[in-house]
Amino acid sequence: MLEIRGHARGGQGMVTAFEILAKIFSKLGNFQVQAFPAFGVERTGAPIQAFLRVAKKEILNRSNIYHPHLIVVFDESLLDQVPVFDGLEETGAVLLNTERPAEAFAHLNRVVYTVPATRISLELGLGSKSLPIVNAAMIGALAKIFEVNLEAVQDAIRGNVPAKPEANMEAAAQALRSVRGPNGRNQYLIECLHASQPKANKKPESLHFDIPVEIDGLEAPAWSDPLSKSKTGNWRLITPSYDSRPAPCNSNCPAGTDVRGFVRLTSEKKYEEAYELISRHNPFPSICGRVCPNFCEQNCNRNELDRGVNIGAIERFLGDRAAKAGTEPAPVRHKERIAVIGSGPAGLTAALRLCEKGYDMTVFEALPVAGGMMRTGIPRFRLPDEVLGREIRRIEQKGVKIELNKKVTAEELDSRFDAIIAATGSHIGSPLRVEGEEFARDGINFLREFKLDNDADGLHKGQNVAIIGGGNTAIDVARTVLRLGAEPTIYYRRTIKEMPAIPQEVKEALLEGVKIEFLSAPVALAPAGPAQIALTLVKMEMGEPDESGRRRPVPVTGSERTILVDRVIKAIGQRPGLSAFGHHPVEPKQGYLELESGTSVFCAGDMAWGGTVAEAIGSGNKVAEEVHAYLRGHSYHEEETLPEVVLPKDINYSYYLPMARHYNKLHHSKQLAGDFSEVSRGMDEEEVVAETARCLHCGECFNCGNCYNFCPDAAIHLDEEGRLRIDYDYCKGCGICVQECPCSAMQFQLTEAVL
């Protein structure tokens, strides 16, 4: 008589498998069979046992099997949890569901077969990762060991499995082919099968039946040992853990700012720490807090619920609050000297980072003031000079030298510096490419000249100014023109939806009285009279989407009209100025490039990528790392791909209530002409803290208590330091904590033993 014992988890189909095996043996070999489970607490995932006896003669034993000839383990994770090999005959064998080869179990000193039944079953869609239904595969593997014909096995499976007969049959076939272990017949098992008595089955140790003397007539069925002795963690197949994931605000910040982090610190009123955290990536929080398009807020997962968090206002508050404090210079620790051409956000950021690393840093600026586009391209009513000055001053305090009025080329600096960074920005306006182009002024120039020299191009009250474009420059020009007393009208060839300008700025401009004509494009400019320009415009309509999916504007035939204006200012984009590279033809790109002359230059800022302050800062951070690696002889590579960013699909919105967004206070004077004071006045502390409460904490635990409160197994505790801990002795791996984590700060992975 052959005796087999199986070990599996509730729900894996072992009891059915043994029943099917019994039918197979009975049919094929005309054997007497007996298959039965050890009845117990058959909870899904709980370790269970089943038994199978096969004999040529009547089976005269109905008890459990204590000394099996063959042990079949349906789930590898049981090996550490249950004494599966107890009582196994010395000459007996083991069949394990595992990816590992049979040799890995040499220490058992038994004949071992292995089969990757979990993989086979999952590939065929049988069960789930948390509970692979491996019974058909295990039957297939046993068929191999007993040399049972596959077709007979498949017949039995087809007739007896509750669902998916085809997949189960295929699982058996694949498993039969995948069994690893000794080749050829297992003579011992075959002998057992045909022996009339259980072969080598051990006799009981002794036949005594003493009854413990302490049992009296008053034993009560009442008990009180703590249930925690029952380590139900051994039911677990998938393991939850706390694991932070990047938030979209962080990952979408070109500067690399830990937005989620500073918002949290602000909510805790730890303003200094919050500022420090920003500074690690961004030396211009007061500026970004004012002028950034806020990629963070644009990608804020809260947009799905109501509106994104007003992160800009928070950042501005922190920057302004810290502005008064001075900073200590960084000691010079390296002998190398580094030059930066251009004192815009990219250049200054790169200079600051390298200065902090201990390099001697010199920034060369062609203009008489530092700040680059922040200085020349952004009007005061959006970014007051003193705000810019404060943040540049902090950089200088760190030890960065800025040489103004120094227009230099890389080659000039080559001999005096160990590394040169070019970050000269995009200052050259793009052409309109229409007839009479020369009658249009360039917007970016207009802004620069007005800011640096107070040169308003002679504009005065009552004049009509046509501005072509839809970006921030167009808006800034229009609002400047308005403050000069003239009447600006923006002509944009698409609709408000496509406008690249920051929507809030557009809103404010309209509020101030800027007129915008959408779906209008210039086709020709011509002088008209002594000082006026005849601007011919054509009506546009939105056509079919192009390859990028964006609908292109197309002119409406015959819709041309001509208007007379006093100025036309174009603001349709900029391109980089390349003077820093001398006469060499160069295609600027982020990081290292070598000029024809052999001079090495590192590029950063608008000329390399981007077009916003935040992008320039990010570019500066990056180039600093590259230069540092270059000088230290390290290899440089961009950061590895980040773990998956938390997206709306990962957020459990059930746990967040809609909350009104806080807006910056705006200042609109009744008499706009001549008023260049700042429009946005930010938010006060109370509003800022209230706004931080709107943060969803994407990817970061915020101690909401859900995992703890919802754990059915009382398996999550707070340790002495108040941190959440999962007690894996009791965690069954139901996954509720992961599912109910509002912000996706937990993950769920297959326990190692399974894969």
Next chain:
Amino acid sequence: MKKEKSQNGNGIALEEPLLKASKYPRHIQMVMKGNYAAAEAARLCRAGFIPAYPITPQTTIVERLSELVAEGKIDATYINMDSEHSVFAAAMGAAIGGERVFTATAGQGLFYAHEVLQAIAHFRLPMVVCNVGRPSIPWNIWSDQSDSLSQRDTGWIQFYGESSQEVLDTIIQAYVLTEKVRIPVLVVLDAFYQSHTSENVWVPGQNLVDRFLPPIQPGPMTLDIKHPRSFGGLLPPEHYNRMNYSFWKAMNEVENKAEEIATDFGAHFGRPYSNVEAVNIGPQTKLVLVTLSSITTTARGVIRDYPEIGLLKLRLFKPFPKEAVRRALAPLSGDALIAIVERNFLGDNEGAIMQEMKRALYGASYKMYDFFAGTGGKDVPPVTIEKIIHRAFHQPEEANWIDVG
């Protein structure tokens, strides 16, 4: 007690004792129905929890108790339950809670409570319940012991009382026993022949009872708020086996304990009892009648005219008093007959008493005959007893039906 109640038949005790010179000191004599004797016993035993549900012919027991509670004559929590099943389940809860529990039922009620009987016994809870025997459907409310005898295997101790006096006395003894061995006790009386029969009863004074039956003490199954335990959850096979072993040990002691308590009761109250009673059993005895409950009394009357006939009354029935029965029959000669009177039919060739007697006398060579008489309340007058005697001597079969048709 109000006079008018006595007049309309619901009252029990007469206001004045019948006899001034008391046969039993510290007792008063009353004329009382068996059901009222049972209720009176519960009062004397200071039962603290009485769940109740009406069923003929038991109803007057719980009615009387409700009166006693309403009148403040007993400090008990009396609750009208929704069924006998609930009665027993509530009894179980209160017994775990440590209260002295009493209730009464009959026939269908006992059958309905069957699963709870098992639970109470295996929970090892002390309590005393009176059962007034009657059979099942087809509807029949008259005397029959099939109900209690069919519950022989639930693990309860069973006593059968012959008279109202014996019912009262047995209930008092039963509380002492149940609280000692922690096994519940069923005290059975016959429908109408006892339950509704008014007869002389000596009612002991409360002090006398209190000295014999001290207040209930917490036992191994008593709930303690400050020491929480789980009572009776899943008990795996090896532990279940162990619990049953413990129960078995306790059950094996019941026969001796019951006998001791019955003897003590005699010393204390002046009315000695024993587990079995042998009347006129000696070498000269040619036939012994074996009886339970009220038939015993009639049989006692009949055998006064038959000096060669003896009587064996079984008072303790479960666990079956094997040793006492063997001792009682030991004086018999080899050719003496044993005739068993069964007021039960349990679907077998033999009645319940015959089955138990055979078990008890395994290895002995008595000639035993079983006589079914009086099921479903059919009257068993002296002539029926005489027919049994006659039949036993002349044409006995192993099992015989008397007075059928």
Next chain:
Amino acid sequence: MKPALEFLIKDEKVYSGALSCRGCGWSLLVRHLASILGEDSVYVVPASCFSIISGPYPLSELKSNLVHTVFAAAPATATGVRAALDRQGKEDATVVILAGDGGTFDIGLQALSGAAARNENILYVVNNNGAYMNTGIQSSTATPYGAVTTTNPGKGFKRAWPKDLMGIIAAHNLPYAATASLAFLEDLRKKVEKAKNTRGFRLLMIDGPCPPGHKTDPAQSIHIGRMAVETRLFPLFEVERQHYTINYRPEKNIPVEECLKYQGRFKQLFKPENRQMIEEVQAHTDQYWVRLEALERM
């Protein structure tokens, strides 16, 4: 709803290691109940999954007394326990029944009605998971319309509506009865607290998740519970002496199928030939809500 933003259980009154399936509602429910009711409570448990979950000999999940009793008569056993405690001056100890839907809607209904009508000072908690789960998913009179169980298998899925237990209970004129969901823990805890502090017979009916019985992903247990409330399949309300209060009014009209679709036991309703049954469930659900609102106005 928002996260509790606190750890609701300050002191665990259960031991870890409950023998519940993954994602089971029983153990979560009892964790919260016990944390509110305290150790000086006596739990009375008829046959149910919790008979097993609470621990086989010699282990106990609860740090309180627990009396296991027969399937049909937990309220009766609790009556006895209550009486004993009261007689011993322990009126403050709460006697709590933990029963499943089978033990409540079916076999235990008579004893429940009896105890309720007597207004016993007992808290009755029914974990309604809509079938006899402990015996392997057989239909009870709480099993939802359209569900598959092992006794309403496949095409023979259940075509009778479940009993309105709350209606039956309300008819007993109880001091307090309420429905509660594990997805709405603060509401649930508030109700347990209220029930604890009310004298007389109190009943809480919990929507009990059961992954093996409902054929659901254990991780979804809470989410499905939430959807049951949001779709009004399981409205949250209280009944105090027949006065109804709806505790949660879903803002959106989410169709019932948004809850049913997660549950394998309703899979067949999504077959084209059975789709109209989802509409019937919707109509029944809507009608129940209308009725609840009308009762609330009374």
